[in-house]
Each structure stands twice: as structure tokens, then as C-alpha cells.
Amino acid sequence: MDRAYSLLEVKSVDQSQRIIEGIASTPTPDRGGDSMDPAGAEFTLPMPLLWFHDDRNPIGQVFAADVRPDGIFIRARVSSVSAPGRLKTLVDEAWAAFTADPPLVRGLSIGWAPIEAKTVGKIRRVIRWVWGELSAVSVPMNTQATILSVKSADATAATGSPRSATVLPGATGSRSGIPMNTSEQLTAAKADLQIKSARLEELMADDQTHNGLEADEAKERDTLLTEIKSAQSRVSQWQTLEDAQRSLAVNVQTSTVPMSSRRSVTTESVKTVELPKGTLFIRAAMAIAAGKGSYSDTLAYAKRYNGQTPQVSDFVKSMWGHKAEEGTSVVQSPGWGGQLVNPSTIATEFVEMVNAESIIGKVQGFRRTPFNIPIITQTGGSTFEWVGESGVKPVGELAFTRDTLPHHKVAGIVVITEELIRLSTPSAEATVRRDLVEQCAVFLDEQFIQVGVSAGADNPASITQGVSSPSASGTTLAHLMADLNTAMGSLTAAGITLEGLVIVTTPEVALRLSLMVTSLGNQPSGFNLTPTGGTLLGYQVIVSNSVDADTLVIFKPSEIFLADDGQVSLDASNQATLDMSGSTTPTFSLWQRNCVGLRAERWITWKKRRPTVVAIIDTIAYVPGT
Secondary structure, rough: EEEEEEEEOOOOOOOOOEEEEEEEEEOOOOOOOEEEEEOOOOOEEEEEEEEEOOOEEEEEEEEEEEEEOEEEEEEEEEEOOOOOOOHHHHHHHHHHHHOOOOOOOOEEEEEEEEEEEEEOOOOEEEEEEEEEEEEEOOOOOOOOOOOOOOOOOOOOOHHHOOOEOOOOOOOOOOOOOOOOHHEEEEEEEHHHHHHHHHHHHHHHHHHHHHOOOHHHHHHHHHHHHHHHHHHHHHHHHHHHHHHHHHHHHHHHHHHHOOOOHHOOOOOOOOOOOOOOOOOOHHHHHHHHHHOOOOOOHHHHHHHHOOOOOOOHHHHHEEEHHOOOOOOOOOOOOOOOOHHHHHOOOHHHEEEEEHHHHHHHHHOOOOOEEOOOOOOEEEEEEOOOOOOOOOOOOOOOOOOEEEEEOOOEEEEEEEEEEEHHHHHHOHHHHHHHHHHHHHHHHHHHHHHHHHOOOOOOOOOOOOOOOOOOOOOOOOHHHHHHHHHHHHHHHHHHHHOOOOOEEEEOOOHHHHHHHEOOOOOOOOOOOOOOEOOOEEEEOOOEEEEEOOOOOOOOOEEEEEHHHHHHHEEEEEEEEEOOOOOOOOOOOOOOOOOOOEEEEEEEEEEEEEEEEOOOOOEEEOOOOOEEEO
């Protein structure tokens, strides 16, 4: 799930109600390049209010949300807990952070997933999106959110007279009290102009296509015309200031250095090295393994990569809650721009690598859903029939089901020798990367597709669990066609349309199917298969060793809910004793054998929307040839 940030405005303090007000989202592009359209938000109230995006730390609920053109304004209540314990400490600390003087936590962050987006230049305009949760955070990213006033309780709060402290707006786009520099202001102004211009272009095109606009669209067009003129003026002003500063900087440099002391400067051309995808994550993992739980040792190891990948050091600092050093960068140096990289993208990069090797990652069209958010599904519809004069009209009742996707965690421990960590060569990195990616992808595929995986307290059922699997009817091409007809017929009989189906099978079955030919020696019509995949009857075919032997699975991705936070957490130790068979009898001492255990965890789960969205052909024995 993506994140977007804005600043919280605590407008009143009510010790009995604990209500806060703020802006959850604005259309202003954030530092990630996303512009969220407030009108496109899809959400359900009440909504969880979390503490720093940790679903284990809920602090209250959002009970009101006012969607306006300039943002989504919310009201939320921080819960009161009377019983002593961790939960009371959590909500009390959160409330104290909101009402401190000055406030210690002022940021709001939404957890969201895109439905429809459009890229305009470097800005992604998110037109429709699902809003799943709201979190309080300390560091906002939205560059134009500004706190107008803060009213907090002081020692006289018991009398019911809160003390008002007014905070004047800073420069547009101030972050954490630090105004943006001229270059950042110019970039923000250009982005604002680009977004407005793109919207005006859409309206002008609609005006020509439909011979006029609706009243509200015409009003929006007129407003945009005025705003674009103002935005053009702001861009021109900031551009002029930047040019002046650049010119002044050059003049000062040349006038303050005497001719006698000037030295010739040689510009060194730095060759950019294209690193394999996943290198950042593996280097971070090896640094964590080398540190064995020590922040200073882990950071010292990570700094050896600073010449190529300074992001690894930033990732290590973020794990221990340290703010990344701002530092300076030299244009075109190996680490240039490293300070701008969000450390969380390192873990995301690894997830992308796993997805590229797994069934889940190769399939498009899953019904993406946040964790622990109510899912409302329509199961019954209206009734219509032909009716004669004065005849009785049919009556239908809409029917719905309510469900949620709980958190399920995939975890594994990889044992690495200390010699491998010290080696730290590209080949050593490739070994660790290959093992982590392959093992994680294989496990997820087995859990997702194999028939025998039932739901448990800690895991979801596979999509094939509970599905009847008729055996193949024979060995010839005609039998294959008949079996496909039976399998897909079971879907249509259950009201499942055949658009967007995906077929998954083993490499052995794919090989047999690819070698089945007509009497003319050609692949049959609708076959475009190789042993590594292709299409069958126009449907995507994915090949995986994780599918049950001699089995072919057909399913519809849009009928399967999928929740995935897209992140991986890492930890390491050399003091543990492990059971290398995965049981509960540890005998392998990491310390004694000079090894380090690297633990990786990922949150992901899935669930069929209906039981009938999967079909199986079992005990396949099709014979290659005519």
C-alpha cells in the first residue's frame, strides 16, 4: 500500500472527547510525485487511526471526512483507555504528542492503493484511489501543507480555558519548519502549473467534443484559467530569482579568488555502474548480518558501499530510527542523489524481484485490498421479467456479504557463513540474492496454488483448496479440448465470465501441450505455447514447478482478493541455535559454526471472492504428437 503525507492541524483540545482535526490529503504533488484527486477517494467510515502505520498500534478512529477540491479534511477521536497497560500508555502518549507545546507529532499519512492514474510529465495524477487507513506520523511529505493554528491545553486546562498558540504560516511547502529553497520552490510551482494545465486541456477537449460543458465544468474551466495565469507568474518569479542567485554565485566566486591563487580544475568523468536489481537490498541484508544486532557495526559495514550505494547506510539508519544525514552531493559523483532516496524502496525492490519469479507477481488483475479493512461484496441482484397488462411485477432484494483479509506473515531464516559476509564480492552478493529470491518465490507459489494447503490461524488457504479436480478424460488433443471445455464450463455455470482467465501448470505439462500438433504438423489453432509459457486459447499460461504434478489450474484473478504491503523486514543474529529442518528441536549453533542467521518477513495474504472462481484438470497424461 502506498503512503501520502500532509500536516495535522489540531484545532481544539477536548480532554473528554480527544478530537483532532486535520488535512488527510491534498491535490498538491508530494515529494514522491503523486497528486491525489480528493474527489477520487473511495473509503468507509469509521476508519482506523494508527500510530506510524503500525496496525498493531491503533490509537483511535476517523469518524468524519469532508472531501473538498483543496483536500480531505478529517475529524478523528483518539481513544481513552482506563485499564492500565500497554494500550493505555500508547493512546495517552499519542494524545500528549498532539497537544504538546509545540506539538511533537503534526503529520498525517494515508494508506492508499491506486485504481486509476494518469502520468503528466513527472507527476502521477491519481484520479481514483482506495483509502484504507490514516496514521499519525512525525515527518510529513506534502510540500504545501501548512499549520494555521494550534490550540493546546496548559496548566489551566482544568478550568476549561485552553491556551491558544498561533503558528504563522511559513513559506509555501515548508517541511518540519524548514522552508524550501529557491530550486525546490521553482520545482513545486512548475508541478502545480503542469497539473492545472493538464486539467484545463481535458476540459477544453471535452468542450469541443460535446459542444459545451456542464455548469460545474464551465466554472472549473474559468477558475483554472485564472489560477494558471497566477501559477505562470509564480514560476516566472521563482525562475528569475534562481537565475539571479546563480549569477550572483558565479560573480562572487570569480571576484573573491585572486588570479595568483587560482588553480586549474580538471573535470573527472565518472563512469556510472549499472548494478543488478536487488543489489541495494542484498547489501543492506549483508550489512545487517555482519552487524549481528549492533547498530554501529552494521552502519560501519554499510558505509563500505557508500561509493556506489549510499542508500544502504540510510536504510540502516532508518531501521534504528536515526535520521539520514543531509550531507552534500557532487553532481555525477557515484553517490549523487543518494540523500533523496527513500530507504523503504530498498525493501520494495526485493519484493519486486520476488514477484517477477512468482505466480502472484506474473498475474495482473488481482482485486487489491488493504489488510483488515471490511470488504463488501454483492451476492444477489435485482429481478426483472416480462410483465403483461396489470400483471404482478417481480421483486428482488440486493444481497451482500462482509469480509476482511487478516494479516498473514511469511518468514524465513537464511544461514550465511561469516566468510561469505566478509568476502562481499559481486559473486557473493549474487549468491545471497539468488537464494533469498528463489526460496521466497517457491514458498509463496506453493502456498498459493497447491491443492493441499488449507487455511490456518497463521496462513490463508490456497486458491485450489476445496476445488473438485476431475481427471483428464484421455491422452489426445481431442481429450484436451474436451477437458478445457468442461473446466471452463464449470466457471460459466457459476456465473463467472471467461474474460481475463489465467492458466497455471507445470513445465512437464507445458512441454507436452507445446508438442501437440495437428495432422499437418502445426500447433492447433489457439495454441501459442512453449515449455516456459505462452498463451492457450488466448489466455496467459504461467509455468511453475510449484503446481501439483500433472495438474492444470484455471482461475480468474479479478475474483481473488490480494493484500500485500510490498515491504520486507530484516533482522540478524549469530547467537541463536536453530533447527535446520524447520522443526522445534534446535541443534545448530550459529556462534559455534561462525554463521549468521538472516531473518526476512513479509506481510501478504489472499482469499477467493467466491469458491467457484478456480477450475482444475487433474491426472494429466496428454501425449505429444498428432
